[in-house]
Amino acid sequence: MLITEAPIRATTGSGHRTTATVLGAALAVAVLGQGAFHPGPFLLCAVLVVAAGCCALRERSRTPVARGPLLAAGLLGAFAAWALVRAAVSGDALLGLPTAAVAGVLAIAIVIAAGLGPAARDLLRGVVLTLGVVVAAAGWIGTALHLAPLSIPGVGLWRASSTLTYANAAAAVLVTVLIVAVTRVEDRLHRRLLVAVLLLGLAATLSRGGALALAVGLVVLACTPAGRTRLRSLAPVPFAAGLGFVGLLPSLPEGATPQPLLAAAGLAAGAGLLLRGTPRLAALAAAPVLAVTGLVVGPWGSPPVDTAVVAIADTRLNGDSSARVDLARVTLEQFRTAPVTGIGPGRLDLTYLDHAGNRVHAWFTHLEYLQVATETGLVGLALVLAAAAALAFGHRSAAGLAILAALAVQSALDFLWHIPAVPLLACAAVVLISPHPTDEPHPTHKEIS
Template identity: 65%
Template structure:
């Protein structure tokens, strides 16, 4: 006699929670895969998904706890960022062009809604969002590696003499920012040691391929925070093989880094295989090691025929441009932005009103809209008042468990 199991009914609130998590995950996916939602079309889609998630979450919250009135840390952060949005709008109107504040206001409100909505998810909903975040990190790292190994623009683009992984964000520093965040999430939330090591190796190699000094600094700060906690130190100890595996992968990418050189996917693949051999065990390690040797030999044989640049060129370019603290263009942008801030320190020049036109160190006229130092730009456009509101929201999140 065939017995058909009775399907288990999912509680409506559980379904609703999953729907909220799915909408947030979809918004994150659009933001990461569509150039950071920098352009209006993708951003409108992200905003629509977040609004739908927030509306669904609000209905669920009313059903769950009608008498709950205390303000959570995430709610506090959202209030600060909503206040910042209001301040930016008022500042733009006072500057004579209220529409200029629209991008700033929209980003602040989407950030506020996303924060409070995600914080209100149950453990199951947060697991959904975490899975999406980790998957997106792998996609960003993999796309950046492919772009660099095969010289596929805009997944990787020449900058300061190097092909630097830009991934789906199409900007190396933005890709690095995403990968640092996802890497820290992986270290702190993935419980299986082997899965954690493999995932962190992939993310760290993607981060290395961006050649972003800001990304390296962000990772260093995150590691310091982890080292301050006992559990963080334990998790980092379990990742002892990760830097070695990542090192092999990075060495394999070196011939592909120099701008003007031919792409060298064989050495890059050999580096991946060697890194896998470090992480894996048993027969899989032997297979990976054998593949690394074969690919490396093929790369040595084929490289000169394809016009490959020696890896030493990449080492020299990295040392000259990435291992020093200087960046005359960035320093000039920061200096010009500080000059604009000095003109109106409390209220700023108004959202969208930062026009950086100056003569650089080479005597060339430069026109830019972005400082590449977001907190400084927020201060210049909305004054110290606006910066204080943004930082107050960030500090409120420190108490989110």
């Protein structure tokens, strides 16, 4: 691993904790404040990130930082500058400010996180895990009680949107935190409980992109012996989360009455399985879970459950998305007008006639690569992808690669980069779970390296 001395100062002791605490507060503001999508929460998040940088710069000693994060931060800075230049050339530099601001915050946060010592990293990882639990719990509560905007009805079903108020963004956050929990929580019972909570929260979002992203992330982890060991230790978790999800089924249909007692019963059954479960018991639990599911959806089943299962099968278990195809088509038409330099940030026009002949207006393409390429050209997209590659391979960490691979897959299906909390949490998590220059050079069998 190539190491260099970073121009940012980090330390031991209280200074480390102060920097990590302020950066953790920024992450909390972003995740809990509707993803920092709106100007108010984003401005507060940005101020806290800058404040964390100032705390780090005040320290007298220096911590070595891998070149990968530094290169990633530099490329994001170049992307921010390019967005401003491209917007100015298009006639209004102010249109480039949102894109540049998000890229700038990401760059600063990456360097700060990379400059933290082991103790401060542990503190910040605790913040990340706590935020994941809060997002999962808020989404579950919102779905069980039909509390908008913690859960929002769509495609005929209540979908957990949690504090981000967007189900797919909540799913992206939960996938990121779930990978952190799998790879960095050492106690087996705590790891199982955390992953089960996060997995149930992810299931409640009913996000197809989130499910695919998780599958990709787990495949990456399974490519290493340490990753396979960790995943095998989670044998009872899918069954426990499945019991919790079965309890939610009666509350899912848009027109149904919320059933919090049934949801709580499913949660309790899942918790009981985890607290007393073994891999053998987990395998035996598959039959009861399927039996219970068959009972409630059978000829004597509850109509809301029947409705939920049919709606899930019709809208979540298929790849049909005519609206996304329309968005991609309209965006691609504009990309072709300026493929290298882009049409300029904020200038994408998504007012069009859809496949049914209806006039539609949208803000996002739901395919981030195409939207970024359309607005900032192949130049801008290349800078973003190069930054991600530098972050992914700078530490050669399978855990970090799993997070970025999961985000990369879901970014082809949902708009995630425009919700600052999602890339901010993912970038911070990649740095925090990657080997630190001051760590032991040879990780133990429990570590993902």
